[in-house]
Amino acid sequence: MDVTAPVSRLAAAAALLLRLLTARSLQPSHAGALLRADDDGLHLIATDGEVVVHLRTPATVHTPGEVVVPRRAVADTLTTLDAADARLTVQGGRLAIRVPGGRFALPSLPDAAPPPVHLPPPRGTVTGDDLRTAAVPVAGAASREHALPMFTGVRLRTNDAALTLFATDRFRLAAASIPWHGEISGDGPIEALVPAAVLARAAQQLSRVPAVHVHAGDDVFALSWDGGSITTATIGGGYPDAQLSRLLDVAPVCTVEADADALAHAVDRATAYGGPHGRVTLQAIDGALLVRADDPLTGESEQTVKATVDGGHTIRSFQGRLLLDALRAFAHHTVRLRFQEGMRATACTADLPTATLTYLVVPLRTPSPTDT
């Protein structure tokens, strides 16, 4: 292998490779990156055991070939390097990287080769911005407890015009829907359960990509874009789509609209006063939401957040951190809270430009006798 590549593009690819993989993977067999030079330029391929990432970067290929080298060393070496182009050459089982004023030789790691990249069939396309808007908050509602693998995933389903994303840890549920441009193929709609952490990490990194292609096969899910792809195994087992969808049929007894940031700040402050569980109570009154919390040890807090209120003077208590996660998904927007009967979940929504996003939070039992 012998190629010349622009340093800035190569350094950016090496850094993106690290960001798309989990840092916590400590297995030596996952420390490598396969560099391959062919007619398409220079490829970087690596795995952390959960995902396989494949990135392409432009290069002038003098001699095709490939080598596996420590991926962190490649990224660290290229960062802050003050040179336009780098020459990468495999010599005597090592990768030589040469720039004006510097030469580096990395040992090859033949035992750390990633598995081959097999993208499942392309099924449709979304924008990176939409994907991020939907996937990051929805993935945040998934469980981190691996004892129940089903709830660590984001459920993705498509119809003709929309990709819907779903996740719940049973105390809250987030659902989003974004515009979907399906492939004209006989594969029908997607139904996949994708590890939430993988989807969130990828969506964060791809927010500026104009077209993200969604691939799904029997047990494999992938995203691809101009310059790369990330592939992961899906989570097996059935998903209670029908039950969860029914939860989104919201029958409000009171609807409140408020500035999401002002309300989030108030809930954040109140949570500190809410005792060991951070219990925060919202009460709809005329023209405002009262945000209250108190505990014998931590003190008490009462704040008024301007709001438009339609319906009865409802009171609901929440675990402050869960409510805050929900409100933060609507940052910079007006959030609509729909309180339902009794212990049914409260729904948070907003009019986002292209996505719809609904975040349900299950209330705590209200200690107050004034509950409606």
Added chain:
Amino acid sequence: MDVTAPVSRLAAAAALLLRLLTARSLQPSHAGALLRADDDGLHLIATDGEVVVHLRTPATVHTPGEVVVPRRAVADTLTTLDAADARLTVQGGRLAIRVPGGRFALPSLPDAAPPPVHLPPPRGTVTGDDLRTAAVPVAGAASREHALPMFTGVRLRTNDAALTLFATDRFRLAAASIPWHGEISGDGPIEALVPAAVLARAAQQLSRVPAVHVHAGDDVFALSWDGGSITTATIGGGYPDAQLSRLLDVAPVCTVEADADALAHAVDRATAYGGPHGRVTLQAIDGALLVRADDPLTGESEQTVKATVDGGHTIRSFQGRLLLDALRAFAHHTVRLRFQEGMRATACTADLPTATLTYLVVPLRTPSPTDT
């Protein structure tokens, strides 16, 4: 106690209080802040067991008085609060904080009262900018091993015109000197050994303060400024001033000048190739420094950094991280490296606007037979 205070100033003071104290103090008796209202405004006083911090913030005092409350709760409550003024009132053993649209009540913590603030006599004044320029890199050369308390301190000494700071962990030594405006008093020059972490933390926070007053007594050291003070016990025992000062008499066999940032980047990259100890070798050649590192497992690296070289073609090896710490102290400047005979330390200096700063790094035994 009953006062009205501007929220932004009070929130800034509460946040500064947290930053000047160590976060790791877990003792409940250190969780409080004493709020005291008197003719000077509102005082916030707190301790982490190592330092006592006293901050003053402007307030209209309706009724003087004092109360001890959880200091983190005060800071968290005031942050992001969208109000001009807050009213703080002690009622029934609790502190009530009221702003338009919000009221908070914090429990008092009578058992968490900080000790009284006793500033030792003022001895002189420096600028916050000079203090930061000198104290942060010097404190970085101190040891973190509490088994040898003497080396965890920064030695401060004064003469008529200069405050000198000194620290060493025995593998490197940093010394700085900044302009000093002494008090006209009979106390003579300062000789104090101050915990390095405390001095660095304070200097970071005070970099924009025009005048920082230095106080020193028998066993106590303090910094004060318009708005507050930080007091700490000094470290006891003698300090080998004479021996350490002699190390600063540098007899160079070769003097090299290079851009500190370019050299630091090269050393940083090389360190990754330097094996388990990050061994990096510098070699002075005509018009450049060669920065080299190699190890059978991590590969090899050779970089050329433009430099002016005066003297023989010297080679010295260093622990890369220690050399990098030294170079970073001279960021954005041209750094001068003076190599000495054999295993004597290499001195890094630069022409800083008002401070002088010297950083000595002890070389490793060079494996190469070409050592001069």
